Amino acid sequence: MRDSQLNDFERRLQRIDQIHQAGGAFEASGSLGRSYFDSMRPKARRALSLRGLALIAAAALLVKGVMIVQIGAERYGAKVERLAQGSEAERIGAWVMRPGPLTTLIADNLRPILK
Incomplete structure (x- = not known):
């Protein structure tokens, strides 16, 4: 028989995997995470200026x-x-x-x- 805590843990892991697949992730405050690098991405440029x-x-x-x-x-x-x-x-x-x-x-x- 499965433990209820183990079921809860697996649901949390599944939820985290879904968030990661959607492109989200936990970012600790003060860290350089995905949101920082996405904002630093260069803007699209014209082919010929x-x-x-x-x-x-x-x-x-x-x-x-x-x-x-x-x-x-x-x-x-x-x-x-x-x-x-x-x-x-x-x-x-x-x-x-x-x-x-x-x-x-x-x-x-x-x-x-x-x-």
Whole structure:
């Protein structure tokens, strides 16, 4: 015959196992338990931050400026125009590579350095 205290003990163990399976646990005061580490978990981040997009745009403008300085504005414009006559992907590339006022300003500032 089973002792009533043993039955009570097994019920408490079963309850503790259920709490653990649900993700809960006893935490002593002053200890670094699960609640502490869950609060310290890093927040979800974007795959590509705004800073990353800005750096990509700045690098593209810099590359376009260097290309204009190296081959000349007229030749660069002719190459972009020829690219605009191509397929859909080439037209998108021509739109991205077209010389704008900011690209021209960058090229003007890079010309004394690169020549």
